[in-house]
Amino acid sequence: VFGINVSFRVCMFCRFPSGNLSGAHSSGAQADAGALSRAAHTAAAVALGCILVLGFAGNFLALLVFSRFPGLRTPVNLLLINISVSDMLVCVFGTPLSFAASVRGRWLTGTHGCRWYGFSNALFGMVSLVSLSLLSLERYSTVLGGGHSDGSRHCRARLAVAASWIYSLAWTLPPLLGWSSYGPEGPGTTCSVQWRQRSAAARSYIGCLFVFCLLLPLLLMFFCYGRILLAVRVVRINRSSSEWREGRVLLMVVAMVTGYLLCWLPYGVVAMLASFGRPGMVPPAASLIPSLLAKASTVLNPVIYVLLNNQFSRCFLYMIRCSSEAPPTPVHLMLPSSRGVWLHAGAPLTEDPHTAAAAAGSRPALVLVAQLETQSAT
Numbered sequence: 001v002f003g004i005n006v007s008f009r010v011c012m013f014c015r016f017p018s019g020n021l022s023g024a025h026s027s028g029a030q031a032d033a034g035a036l037s038r039a040a041h042t043a044a045a046v047a048l049g050c051i052l053v054l055g056f057a058g059n060f061l062a063l064l065v066f067s068r069f070p071g072l073r074t075p076v077n078l079l080l081i082n083i084s085v086s087d088m089l090v091c092v093f094g095t096p097l098s099f100a101a102s103v104r105g106r107w108l109t110g111t112h113g114c115r116w117y118g119f120s121n122a123l124f125g126m127v128s129l130v131s132l133s134l135l136s137l138e139r140y141s142t143v144l145g146g147g148h149s150d151g152s153r154h155c156r157a158r159l160a161v162a163a164s165w166i167y168s169l170a171w172t173l174p175p176l177l178g179w180s181s182y183g184p185e186g187p188g189t190t191c192s193v194q195w196r197q198r199s200a201a202a203r204s205y206i207g208c209l210f211v212f213c214l215l216l217p218l219l220l221m222f223f224c225y226g227r228i229l230l231a232v233r234v235v236r237i238n239r240s241s242s243e244w245r246e247g248r249v250l251l252m253v254v255a256m257v258t259g260y261l262l263c264w265l266p267y268g269v270v271a272m273l274a275s276f277g278r279p280g281m282v283p284p285a286a287s288l289i290p291s292l293l294a295k296a297s298t299v300l301n302p303v304i305y306v307l308l309n310n311q312f313s314r315c316f317l318y319m320i321r322c323s324s325e326a327p328p329t330p331v332h333l334m335l336p337s338s339r340g341v342w343l344h345a346g347a348p349l350t351e352d353p354h355t356a357a358a359a360a361g362s363r364p365a366l367v368l369v370a371q372l373e374t375q376s377a378t
Helices: 038-068 075-093 095-104 110-144 150-172 200-234 239-276 284-295 297-307 310-320 353-361 367-377
Strands: 008-010 015-017 182-185 190-193
Touching: 038 075, 038 095, 038 284, 038 297, 038 310, 075 095, 075 110, 075 150, 075 297, 095 110, 110 150, 110 182, 110 190, 110 200, 110 239, 110 297, 150 200, 190 200, 190 284, 200 239, 239 284, 239 297, 284 297
Parallel strands: none
Antiparallel strands: 008 015, 182 190
């Protein structure tokens, strides 16, 4: 995760150059204690290759399903599409460069390529992070914030997508304009923000980045999903169905927060240690692992946020069976005029909202959990 200011490192198997391409280290920065061995570079290349293949395939399939079935393009799913797009861009513009560098044991595209890699990966990764937090806010406002028309929810989702890109650009452009800088990190096979710069400007940027781009989204997710879970536990009209739905929602929430913490928190902690800790505190091998975990989010996101979606799963199965039609059985349908009414899979869908509400009222219904389950499914 950190830049290296050395000329050559003698490894167990061969010698790799790992100079600082940006020349942006402050005078207090010191060289790392040692670079990676050939075996470690090979292991990193294998990990990056797996992340590249799985991340590209997973996000490509997710976007393909969303394009084939327009009914899936709900307000919440617009944010999921945004996450898949940003993760796909990481797989296209970022991971291949770091994979090639790990195969060769050194950075291959020079100073400008390093800066582009650092900026693009920071931008796309931050878009994904911000979208995840905005997704939690969208679900919170939909479930607990009262009724909204479909038009207003779609408009709000589009604004959230635009806001994720604007917010991310606002925090990733400054290193290109002089507030900190982009350069090599870890063993010199990836590039990012120069965490080891000791100037006041660089440290202020890193501190703001940690607070506003990692800690704040995490706190927002904890607040929104915590309130949703509390609401689900309190409302128990139909005990058996509510327990099943509560378990499903709990699984989704645990997966979301765990994936976020697993992928991004180690990277943020190591970056803060590199910026404010003593020089040489984190060796190159240890700094590379959080970087790999952050890139692994491109693999986990399609699984957690898409493949656990019932509607998406059915559409995906239909697509791989070479069928161009939508699934015949409606899954988790909601009428626009009666957002809190759960329609069972076997219930007929009627054009009259009052008739549909009367039919649903003859069965046990759990208004809040039904509404939340639909949001979890979408």
